[in-house]
Amino acid sequence: MKYEKNELIFQHDVCLQTANSFGIKAQAHRLLVIDSVQQLIALYEAFQHDDELANLPRLILGGGSNLILSDFLPHLVLKVAIKARELIVETSDQFIVRAGAGENWHEFVQWTLAQGYGGLENLSLIPGTVGASPIQNIGAYGVEMQDRFHSLTAFDFVTGALKTFDKAECAFAYRDSNFKSSEPNRYLIVDVTFALPKQWQANLGYGDVAKYLTDIGITQPKPLDVSAAIIAIRQSKLPDPAKIGNAGSFFKNPIVSAELREQILQKFPQCVSYRQTNGSFKLAAGWLIDTCGWKGRSVGPVGVYEKQALVLVNLGGATGAEVRALAKDIQRTVFEQFAVELEVEPVFV
Known part of the structure:
Protein backbone atom coordinates (compact mmCIF):
# COMPACT_ATOMS: atom_id res chain seq x y z
CA MET A 1 0.00 0.00 0.00
CA LYS A 2 1.28 3.48 -0.85
CA TYR A 3 0.15 6.84 0.42
CA GLU A 4 1.39 10.41 0.27
CA LYS A 5 2.19 12.58 3.25
CA ASN A 6 3.72 16.06 2.93
CA GLU A 7 4.48 15.19 -0.72
CA LEU A 8 6.61 12.25 0.39
CA ILE A 9 5.57 8.85 -0.94
CA PHE A 10 5.75 6.25 1.83
CA GLN A 11 5.30 2.53 1.32
CA HIS A 12 3.72 0.53 4.11
CA ASP A 13 4.52 -3.09 5.11
CA VAL A 14 7.18 -3.63 2.46
CA CYS A 15 9.08 -6.89 1.92
CA LEU A 16 12.83 -6.21 1.84
CA GLN A 17 13.97 -9.59 0.53
CA THR A 18 15.37 -8.10 -2.69
CA ALA A 19 16.80 -5.10 -0.82
CA ASN A 20 19.28 -7.09 1.29
CA SER A 21 21.99 -9.27 -0.18
CA PHE A 22 21.42 -12.09 2.32
CA GLY A 23 17.90 -12.47 0.94
CA ILE A 24 16.09 -12.41 4.28
CA LYS A 25 12.33 -11.94 3.98
CA ALA A 26 12.19 -8.98 6.32
CA GLN A 27 9.12 -6.75 6.37
CA ALA A 28 9.52 -3.01 6.94
CA HIS A 29 6.78 -1.00 8.64
CA ARG A 30 7.39 1.97 6.33
CA LEU A 31 9.79 2.67 3.49
CA LEU A 32 10.72 5.91 1.75
CA VAL A 33 13.01 6.08 -1.28
CA ILE A 34 15.35 9.08 -1.05
CA ASP A 35 16.69 10.36 -4.36
CA SER A 36 17.27 14.05 -3.55
CA VAL A 37 18.30 16.41 -0.78
CA GLN A 38 14.93 18.14 -1.18
CA GLN A 39 13.22 14.97 0.01
CA LEU A 40 15.39 14.91 3.12
CA ILE A 41 14.47 18.49 3.92
CA ALA A 42 10.79 17.70 3.42
CA LEU A 43 11.12 14.63 5.65
CA TYR A 44 12.78 16.67 8.40
CA GLU A 45 9.96 19.20 8.21
CA ALA A 46 7.42 16.36 8.42
CA PHE A 47 9.13 15.13 11.59
CA GLN A 48 8.47 18.51 13.24
CA HIS A 49 4.72 18.14 12.77
CA ASP A 50 4.18 14.39 13.04
CA ASP A 51 5.31 12.81 16.30
CA GLU A 52 4.35 9.31 15.19
CA LEU A 53 6.57 9.56 12.12
CA ALA A 54 9.40 11.27 13.99
CA ASN A 55 9.44 8.64 16.72
CA LEU A 56 9.77 5.67 14.39
CA PRO A 57 13.24 4.13 14.58
CA ARG A 58 15.14 4.92 11.38
CA LEU A 59 17.13 2.52 9.24
CA ILE A 60 19.21 3.93 6.42
CA LEU A 61 19.48 1.36 3.65
CA GLY A 62 21.97 1.39 0.80
CA GLY A 63 22.62 -1.83 -1.07
CA GLY A 64 21.73 -3.94 1.95
CA SER A 65 24.99 -5.86 1.64
CA ASN A 66 26.18 -5.32 5.20
CA LEU A 67 22.93 -5.93 7.09
CA ILE A 68 21.31 -8.97 8.66
CA LEU A 69 17.66 -8.12 9.10
CA SER A 70 15.05 -9.35 11.56
CA ASP A 71 11.77 -10.77 10.28
CA PHE A 72 9.91 -7.54 11.04
CA LEU A 73 11.32 -4.04 11.24
CA PRO A 74 9.13 -1.47 13.02
CA HIS A 75 11.27 1.17 11.32
CA LEU A 76 11.02 3.95 8.83
CA VAL A 77 13.44 2.55 6.26
CA LEU A 78 15.13 5.21 4.12
CA LYS A 79 16.32 3.64 0.85
CA VAL A 80 19.09 5.84 -0.54
CA ALA A 81 18.90 6.31 -4.31
CA ILE A 82 20.80 9.59 -4.88
CA LYS A 83 22.74 9.33 -8.16
CA ALA A 84 25.66 11.37 -9.53
CA ARG A 85 29.15 10.82 -10.93
CA GLU A 86 31.42 13.73 -11.71
CA LEU A 87 34.97 15.03 -11.81
CA ILE A 88 35.00 17.99 -9.40
CA VAL A 89 38.49 19.29 -10.05
CA GLU A 90 41.79 18.14 -11.49
CA THR A 91 44.89 19.27 -9.63
CA SER A 92 48.55 18.79 -10.48
CA ASP A 93 48.62 15.46 -8.66
CA GLN A 94 45.01 14.31 -8.14
CA PHE A 95 41.62 13.76 -9.70
CA ILE A 96 38.90 14.80 -7.25
CA VAL A 97 35.74 12.86 -8.10
CA ARG A 98 32.32 12.78 -6.43
CA ALA A 99 29.55 10.20 -6.49
CA GLY A 100 25.99 10.16 -5.18
CA ALA A 101 25.39 7.91 -2.21
CA GLY A 102 22.97 5.72 -4.14
CA GLU A 103 25.45 4.80 -6.85
CA ASN A 104 26.41 1.13 -7.05
CA TRP A 105 29.94 0.93 -5.66
CA HIS A 106 31.42 -1.46 -8.24
CA GLU A 107 29.87 0.42 -11.14
CA PHE A 108 31.33 3.66 -9.77
CA VAL A 109 34.78 2.07 -9.48
CA GLN A 110 34.56 0.87 -13.08
CA TRP A 111 33.48 4.36 -14.16
CA THR A 112 36.55 5.93 -12.54
CA LEU A 113 38.81 3.44 -14.28
CA ALA A 114 37.13 4.08 -17.63
CA GLN A 115 37.87 7.80 -17.18
CA GLY A 116 41.53 7.00 -16.56
CA TYR A 117 41.41 7.62 -12.81
CA GLY A 118 43.31 4.89 -10.97
CA GLY A 119 43.20 4.30 -7.23
CA LEU A 120 40.02 2.35 -6.47
CA GLU A 121 40.80 -0.77 -8.51
CA ASN A 122 41.64 -2.92 -5.47
CA LEU A 123 38.11 -2.30 -4.22
CA SER A 124 36.48 -3.72 -7.35
CA LEU A 125 33.42 -5.95 -7.03
CA ILE A 126 32.71 -5.06 -3.41
CA PRO A 127 28.91 -5.11 -3.10
CA GLY A 128 26.91 -2.16 -1.86
CA THR A 129 26.59 1.54 -2.58
CA VAL A 130 28.95 4.50 -2.54
CA GLY A 131 27.16 5.96 0.48
CA ALA A 132 27.77 2.81 2.49
CA SER A 133 31.49 2.70 1.72
CA PRO A 134 32.59 5.19 4.41
CA ILE A 135 30.29 3.75 7.08
CA GLN A 136 32.36 0.62 7.53
CA ASN A 137 35.45 1.88 5.70
CA ILE A 138 35.33 -0.92 3.14
CA GLY A 139 38.62 -2.50 2.18
CA ALA A 140 40.18 -5.32 0.20
CA TYR A 141 43.56 -6.44 -1.11
CA GLY A 142 45.64 -3.92 0.81
CA VAL A 143 43.50 -0.82 0.21
CA GLU A 144 40.84 0.78 2.39
CA MET A 145 38.30 3.36 1.34
CA GLN A 146 39.92 5.88 3.69
CA ASP A 147 43.12 5.70 1.61
CA ARG A 148 41.29 7.46 -1.25
CA PHE A 149 38.79 9.47 0.78
CA HIS A 150 38.55 13.25 0.44
CA SER A 151 35.26 14.26 2.10
CA LEU A 152 31.55 13.52 2.24
CA THR A 153 28.27 15.38 2.58
CA ALA A 154 25.62 14.12 4.97
CA PHE A 155 22.19 15.23 6.10
CA ASP A 156 21.90 15.65 9.85
CA PHE A 157 18.52 14.56 11.21
CA VAL A 158 19.19 16.44 14.44
CA THR A 159 19.77 19.87 12.88
CA GLY A 160 18.00 19.40 9.55
CA ALA A 161 21.06 20.69 7.69
CA LEU A 162 23.76 19.35 5.41
CA LYS A 163 27.21 18.88 6.89
CA THR A 164 30.56 18.23 5.22
CA PHE A 165 32.91 15.76 6.90
CA ASP A 166 36.64 15.57 6.31
CA LYS A 167 38.69 12.44 6.96
CA ALA A 168 39.46 13.21 10.60
CA GLU A 169 35.81 13.85 11.44
CA CYS A 170 34.82 10.44 10.08
CA ALA A 171 37.10 8.67 12.58
CA PHE A 172 37.85 5.79 10.23
CA ALA A 173 39.11 2.53 11.71
CA TYR A 174 39.24 -1.07 10.55
CA ARG A 175 35.76 -1.67 9.05
CA ASP A 176 34.44 1.16 11.18
CA SER A 177 33.68 4.89 11.36
CA ASN A 178 31.73 7.23 13.61
CA PHE A 179 28.73 6.73 11.29
CA LYS A 180 28.67 3.06 12.25
CA SER A 181 29.71 3.00 15.89
CA SER A 182 29.14 6.44 17.41
CA GLU A 183 26.04 7.94 15.83
CA PRO A 184 24.29 5.35 13.64
CA ASN A 185 21.34 6.67 11.63
CA ARG A 186 21.83 10.29 12.76
CA TYR A 187 23.34 11.15 9.39
CA LEU A 188 22.27 10.09 5.92
CA ILE A 189 25.23 10.29 3.56
CA VAL A 190 24.33 12.21 0.41
CA ASP A 191 27.57 12.01 -1.58
CA VAL A 192 31.20 10.98 -1.20
CA THR A 193 34.26 12.65 -2.74
CA PHE A 194 37.49 10.80 -3.50
CA ALA A 195 41.04 11.99 -4.22
CA LEU A 196 42.62 9.69 -6.83
CA PRO A 197 46.38 9.96 -7.51
CA LYS A 198 47.77 10.91 -10.88
CA GLN A 199 51.08 9.24 -10.00
CA TRP A 200 49.49 5.81 -9.80
CA GLN A 201 51.29 2.75 -8.50
CA ALA A 202 49.90 -0.75 -8.43
CA ASN A 203 49.23 -2.13 -4.96
CA LEU A 204 50.10 -5.82 -5.28
CA GLY A 205 50.82 -6.55 -1.64
CA TYR A 206 48.52 -9.54 -1.66
CA GLY A 207 50.34 -12.38 -3.34
CA ASP A 208 47.40 -13.92 -5.15
CA VAL A 209 46.87 -10.68 -7.12
CA ALA A 210 50.51 -10.50 -8.21
CA LYS A 211 50.48 -14.21 -9.07
CA TYR A 212 47.33 -13.89 -11.14
CA LEU A 213 48.84 -11.07 -13.20
CA THR A 214 52.15 -12.91 -13.63
CA ASP A 215 50.36 -16.08 -14.73
CA ILE A 216 48.63 -14.21 -17.55
CA GLY A 217 51.84 -12.49 -18.60
CA ILE A 218 51.26 -8.96 -17.25
CA THR A 219 54.41 -7.61 -15.61
CA GLN A 220 53.58 -3.90 -15.69
CA PRO A 221 49.88 -3.78 -14.85
CA LYS A 222 47.63 -0.79 -15.36
CA PRO A 223 44.67 0.03 -13.09
CA LEU A 224 42.24 -1.86 -15.30
CA ASP A 225 44.51 -4.92 -15.21
CA VAL A 226 44.55 -4.92 -11.41
CA SER A 227 40.78 -4.49 -11.33
CA ALA A 228 40.27 -7.39 -13.74
CA ALA A 229 42.57 -9.60 -11.64
CA ILE A 230 40.72 -8.80 -8.43
CA ILE A 231 37.34 -9.34 -10.05
CA ALA A 232 38.46 -12.78 -11.27
CA ILE A 233 39.88 -13.72 -7.86
CA ARG A 234 36.79 -12.55 -5.97
CA GLN A 235 34.48 -14.39 -8.36
CA SER A 236 36.48 -17.60 -7.85
CA LYS A 237 36.19 -17.36 -4.05
CA LEU A 238 32.98 -15.54 -3.23
CA PRO A 239 29.37 -16.37 -4.11
CA ASP A 240 27.28 -14.00 -6.22
CA PRO A 241 24.55 -12.55 -3.94
CA ALA A 242 22.17 -12.68 -6.91
CA LYS A 243 22.50 -16.49 -6.84
CA ILE A 244 23.30 -17.31 -3.22
Missing part, protein backbone atom coordinates in the same frame (compact mmCIF):
# COMPACT_ATOMS: atom_id res chain seq x y z
CA GLY A 245 22.27 -14.90 -0.47
CA ASN A 246 25.26 -13.64 1.51
CA ALA A 247 26.74 -10.54 3.12
CA GLY A 248 30.31 -10.98 1.87
CA SER A 249 32.99 -11.35 4.50
CA PHE A 250 31.07 -12.05 7.69
CA PHE A 251 33.85 -11.67 10.25
CA LYS A 252 36.63 -9.13 10.66
CA ASN A 253 40.20 -10.37 10.55
CA PRO A 254 41.15 -10.24 14.25
CA ILE A 255 44.12 -8.26 15.56
CA VAL A 256 46.06 -10.13 18.26
CA SER A 257 49.16 -9.55 20.33
CA ALA A 258 52.53 -10.94 19.28
CA GLU A 259 52.39 -13.21 22.33
CA LEU A 260 49.06 -14.78 21.39
CA ARG A 261 50.13 -15.16 17.79
CA GLU A 262 53.28 -17.01 18.97
CA GLN A 263 51.18 -19.34 21.11
CA ILE A 264 48.98 -20.15 18.12
CA LEU A 265 52.00 -20.74 15.87
CA GLN A 266 53.43 -23.26 18.30
CA LYS A 267 50.35 -25.41 17.80
CA PHE A 268 49.47 -24.34 14.25
CA PRO A 269 52.66 -23.26 12.42
CA GLN A 270 50.66 -22.77 9.21
CA CYS A 271 48.58 -19.96 10.77
CA VAL A 272 48.17 -17.03 8.36
CA SER A 273 49.12 -13.68 9.90
CA TYR A 274 50.20 -10.17 8.90
CA ARG A 275 52.37 -7.94 11.06
CA GLN A 276 50.90 -4.51 11.90
CA THR A 277 52.84 -1.30 12.40
CA ASN A 278 52.31 -1.37 16.18
CA GLY A 279 53.77 -4.85 16.54
CA SER A 280 50.46 -6.69 16.73
CA PHE A 281 49.34 -9.21 14.11
CA LYS A 282 46.27 -9.52 11.93
CA LEU A 283 45.09 -13.11 11.58
CA ALA A 284 43.07 -14.47 8.67
CA ALA A 285 39.61 -15.09 10.10
CA GLY A 286 38.78 -17.43 7.22
CA TRP A 287 41.74 -19.66 8.11
CA LEU A 288 40.70 -19.79 11.77
CA ILE A 289 37.13 -20.76 10.84
CA ASP A 290 38.30 -23.32 8.27
CA THR A 291 40.70 -24.88 10.77
CA CYS A 292 37.80 -25.32 13.18
CA GLY A 293 36.07 -27.40 10.51
CA TRP A 294 33.28 -25.03 9.55
CA LYS A 295 33.91 -24.63 5.82
CA GLY A 296 31.06 -26.19 3.83
CA ARG A 297 28.97 -27.00 6.92
CA SER A 298 25.40 -25.87 7.37
CA VAL A 299 22.94 -25.55 10.22
CA GLY A 300 19.44 -25.58 8.82
CA PRO A 301 19.07 -22.95 6.08
CA VAL A 302 22.34 -21.15 6.92
CA GLY A 303 25.75 -22.41 5.93
CA VAL A 304 29.45 -21.61 5.61
CA TYR A 305 30.42 -21.21 1.98
CA GLU A 306 32.30 -24.21 0.63
CA LYS A 307 34.97 -22.09 -1.11
CA GLN A 308 35.53 -19.45 1.58
CA ALA A 309 34.96 -20.01 5.28
CA LEU A 310 34.69 -16.26 5.90
CA VAL A 311 31.32 -16.16 4.12
CA LEU A 312 27.98 -17.30 5.52
CA VAL A 313 25.28 -18.11 2.97
CA ASN A 314 21.51 -18.35 2.82
CA LEU A 315 20.65 -21.83 1.60
CA GLY A 316 16.99 -20.89 1.35
CA GLY A 317 14.56 -19.24 3.74
CA ALA A 318 17.09 -18.21 6.39
CA THR A 319 15.99 -15.81 9.12
CA GLY A 320 18.09 -13.22 10.88
CA ALA A 321 17.88 -15.22 14.11
CA GLU A 322 19.25 -18.32 12.38
CA VAL A 323 22.16 -16.35 10.91
CA ARG A 324 22.97 -14.90 14.33
CA ALA A 325 22.87 -18.37 15.93
CA LEU A 326 25.36 -19.82 13.44
CA ALA A 327 27.65 -16.81 13.79
CA LYS A 328 27.69 -17.26 17.57
CA ASP A 329 28.51 -20.97 17.21
CA ILE A 330 31.46 -20.10 14.97
CA GLN A 331 32.67 -17.41 17.36
CA ARG A 332 32.48 -19.81 20.28
CA THR A 333 34.38 -22.56 18.45
CA VAL A 334 37.17 -20.23 17.32
CA PHE A 335 37.57 -18.82 20.82
CA GLU A 336 37.76 -22.30 22.35
CA GLN A 337 40.39 -23.36 19.83
CA PHE A 338 42.53 -20.21 19.54
CA ALA A 339 41.49 -17.83 22.38
CA VAL A 340 40.64 -15.34 19.62
CA GLU A 341 37.40 -13.36 19.61
CA LEU A 342 35.90 -12.93 16.16
CA GLU A 343 33.91 -9.76 15.51
CA VAL A 344 31.00 -9.77 13.08
CA GLU A 345 31.22 -7.35 10.14
CA PRO A 346 27.52 -6.99 9.18
CA VAL A 347 25.11 -5.09 11.39
CA PHE A 348 22.19 -7.02 12.87
CA VAL A 349 18.95 -5.03 12.80
